[in-house]
Each structure stands twice: as structure tokens, then as C-alpha cells.
Amino acid sequence: MSGANSGTxxxxxxxxxxxxxxxxxxxxxxxxxxxxxxFGSAGMGGFGFSNQDFEESLHGFAPASEMVMDLTFQEAxxxxxxxxxxxxxxxxxxxxxNGAEPGSSPIKCTQCNGTGMETVSTGPFIMRSTxxxxxxxxxxNKYPCSECSGKGKVIARKRVVVPVPAxxxxxxxxxxxxxxxEIFITxxxxxxxxxxxxxxxxxxxxxxxxxxxxxxxxxxxxxxYDDIIxxxxxxxxxxxxxxxxxxxxxxxxxxxxxxxxxxxxxRVPVKLSEEQKLLVQAFxxxxxxxxxxxxxxxxxxxxxxxIDDHDGRLSYIRDILVASGQKQTSKNVSNKVDEADDVGxxxxxxx
Numbered sequence: 001m002s003g004a005n006s007g008t009x010x011x012x013x014x015x016x017x018x019x020x021x022x023x024x025x026x027x028x029x030x031x032x033x034x035x036x037x038x039f040g041s042a043g044m045g046g047f048g049f050s051n052q053d054f055e056e057s058l059h060g061f062a063p064a065s066e067m068v069m070d071l072t073f074q075e076a077x078x079x080x081x082x083x084x085x086x087x088x089x090x091x092x093x094x095x096x097x098n099g100a101e102p103g104s105s106p107i108k109c110t111q112c113n114g115t116g117m118e119t120v121s122t123g124p125f126i127m128r129s130t131x132x133x134x135x136x137x138x139x140x141n142k143y144p145c146s147e148c149s150g151k152g153k154v155i156a157r158k159r160v161v162v163p164v165p166a167x168x169x170x171x172x173x174x175x176x177x178x179x180x181x182e183i184f185i186t187x188x189x190x191x192x193x194x195x196x197x198x199x200x201x202x203x204x205x206x207x208x209x210x211x212x213x214x215x216x217x218x219x220x221x222x223x224x225y226d227d228i229i230x231x232x233x234x235x236x237x238x239x240x241x242x243x244x245x246x247x248x249x250x251x252x253x254x255x256x257x258x259x260x261x262x263x264x265x266x267r268v269p270v271k272l273s274e275e276q277k278l279l280v281q282a283f284x285x286x287x288x289x290x291x292x293x294x295x296x297x298x299x300x301x302x303x304x305x306x307i308d309d310h311d312g313r314l315s316y317i318r319d320i321l322v323a324s325g326q327k328q329t330s331k332n333v334s335n336k337v338d339e340a341d342d343v344g345x346x347x348x349x350x351x
Contacts, residue, residue: 065183071164073192077202077224077249079166083159089181090156095145099152104143109134167200167250194222200251200258205265208232213266221262223247230262238266281306282317 069082091097100106108114111133118131130136144150160178162185168174170189175182196203206221216234220227223244230242241263248258272280284294285304297304306314 065181066186067183068186068188069162069164071168071187071189073190073195073197074224075164076168076170076187076189077166077195077197079250080164082162082164084162084178085157085159086178086183087155088158088160088178089153090158092145092148092152092154094147095152097152098141099145099148099150100141101143101145104141106137106139106141109138109140112138114138165252167252169197169252172252195224197249200249201261202248202258203261203263205263206230207265207267208236209267210269213237213264223260224249228260232264236264236266238264240264278314278317281314282321285318286321 065086067084067086069084071080071082075082092099095102098106109116109131112118112131116131116134116136116138117128118133120127120129131138134140141150145152148154162176162178164187165174168187168189170187173184173186175184178185194204202224204221206219208217208219211217212219212232213236214234216236217232219230219232221230222228224247228244228247230244241261244260244262246257247260250257269276281297284290284297285306287304290304293299294304296308297306299305309315
């Protein structure tokens with residue numbers, strides 16, 4: 001009792017015991033390994049005192065494999081099953097996975113007496129951990145397989161198919177099961193000649209003619225998944241943006257799709273035929289509220305007029321337009337007169 005009392009009452013003795021115990025503990029077990037055993041994967045019972053059986057990786061705590069996968073823009077947007085060559089852990093063909101030379105069998109581990117667990121004494125602490133002799137398998141190979149060094153696994157080069165989900169982005173890293181193991185894949189997505197991406201939304205350009213922009217029409221444009229017949233409203237200005245809801249890229253981490261924004265660009269003709277030039281000049285003479293000047297035209301009391309009309313063709317077009325306007329005006333006046341006569345007859349009948 002006196003020994004016990006002196007041991008418990010002496011702070012120096014406790015410090016000495018704690019210090020020597022910690023030193024002994026450090027010499028027996030690597031701190032990094034201890035951390036993994038205490039806070040590692042499931043089956044440890046929180047602090048490594050569980051009686052559950054578990055087995056560490058046959059190859060230790062190696063970091064996860066990593067690779068970079070090249071994708072085209074369309075492959076990333078639509079998703080694709082991509083074939084790759086990769087080193088994977090495969091069952092040893094010689095020992096068929098048991099780790100022993102053919103003709104021999106594993107024997108019970110003497111270090112843990114076939115329990116798969118061993119008791120480690122660390123001064124004031126007692127810890128149960130995975131047996132370092134058999135790595136929790138309860139058995140050891142007296143004659144390890146020469147092909148896999150008793151691990152039961154070999155590294156094999158295999159061609160596997162990776163299901164790339166639709167909507168992955170450039171530089172994005174995902175964890176995927178490949179060939180019986182998990183690897184981290186970083187995607188390198190190529191540029192598209194047609195599309196520009198902003199998250200799940202895509203942008204593209206469409207070039208329309210001057211007539212299509214002024215009068216309206218339709219045009220076929222490429223989409224992410226199929227071609228689209230795009231309606232061009234009349235009076236569309238250059239750089240006008242048309243939104244196609246739900247025609248963008250699939251959202252990886254949520255539901256639905258992004259939008260496809262189409263930016264309209266108007267192709268202005270560079271070289272005009274004589275007929276086209278006459279028609280544009282005739283149109284210009286009918287325009288109002290023009291700021292500045294137009295080459296080849298002058299401002300008169302009658303409005304804009306083309307300076308050079310030596311063959312009279314523009315005057316002919318102008319006369320047709322004037323006559324058409326007068327005819328329409330006459331028709332409108334005639335219709336109003338007829339309406340007035342009808343109203344007068346109706347009033348006369350009532351009286």
C-alpha cells in the first residue's frame with residue numbers, strides 16, 4: 001500500500017512513468033499509423049477498441065490514383081463512355097488471390113493467434129489494433145506467391161470504360177470507380193468552334209442576312225443535342241440575344257438544364273449589284289429621321305434624293321412607289337366614302 005500510495009502521490013513519479021510510457025509507445029508504433037488506426041475507416045469502434053474484424057489495404061495506405069482525361073466539348077456536354085488504359089489491381093493469376101504458392105496453403109498467424117487483432121501495451125494504455133503480421137486476415141503465407149509477393153493482387157494494364165457524366169467542366173475532378181478501384185479523374189475539355197460555356201448555359205452566334213433581319217424569317221442553328229430551327233423576328237438588330245430555355249447543358253450537381261443563348265449578327269453585303277444598289281437607294285429615299293449623311297445622296301425639299309441617276313432607273317422606281325402610294329390612298333378614301341354612304345342609308349331607314 002505504501003508503494004502504491006507513494007506511486008500515486010508522487011507527481012515526479014507520475015511524470016516519469018508517463019514520459020517513459022510515451023517513449024515506449026513511440027518506439028513501437030509510427031504516429032501516422034496510430035492516427036489511422038484511431039480515426040481511420042469504419043469498423044474501428046471510434047477509438048480502436050472494437051472487437052469487429054477489419055482488414056487494411058493489402059498495399060498499405062497508398063494515395064488514390066489520379067489521371068487526366070481529354071474530352072471534346074460535345075463529349076463533356078453530352079456525356080460519353082470513354083475507353084482508357086490504366087494500371088489496376090487485379091487478382092493474381094498464379095495464386096488466384098490467396099497469396100500462397102500453388103500447392104501450399106496459408107497457416108494461422110502466430111502473432112495474433114488467428115484473431116486478426118493484437119494487443120499493444122503503451123504504458124498506462126492498452127490498445128487493440130489490427131495485427132501487423134497478418135494485416136487482419138488471421139492467416140499468413142509460409143510460402144508467399146512469387147508472382148505477387150504474397151499480396152494476392154498484381155498490377156495489370158487494362159482497358160476499361162469510364163462513364164463520363166454529362167455536364168462536366170474543364171478542370172473538374174471527380175472520383176470514380178474504375179476497374180475495381182477508385183481513382184480521381186480530372187477532365188481537360190477542349191474548346192468548341194461553335195459554343196461558349198458559362199456554367200450550364202451555352203452561347204453561340206448566328207449570322208443572318210440584312211433581309212432576314214429586316215423582314216424576319218427562320219434559320220437552322222446547331223444545338224448541344226440537335227439542330228434547332230430558330231425564328232428571327234422582323235426588325236431584329238445586330239447583337240440581339242435570343243434565349244432558348246432548357247437547351248443548354250445538363251447540371252451535374254442539380255436537376256435540369258441550362259439555357260442556350262444565341263447572339264444574332266447581321267451580315268451586311270459588301271458588294272452590291274446594280275439592281276441591289278438601286279433598291280437600297282430607293283429605300284434610303286423613303287427613310288426618315290436620318291442622322292448625318294449618306295454617300296451619293298443629298299437632302300432636298302422633297303427629302304433625300306440620289307445625286308447620280310443618269311439612266312433614270314431610280315426615277316422609275318420612285319414613280320412606281322409614288323403611284324403605289326397614291327393608289328393606296330385613293331383606295332382608302334374610296335373605302336371611307338362607301339362606309340359613310342352605308343351609314344347614311346342606315347340612318348334614313350330608321351327615320
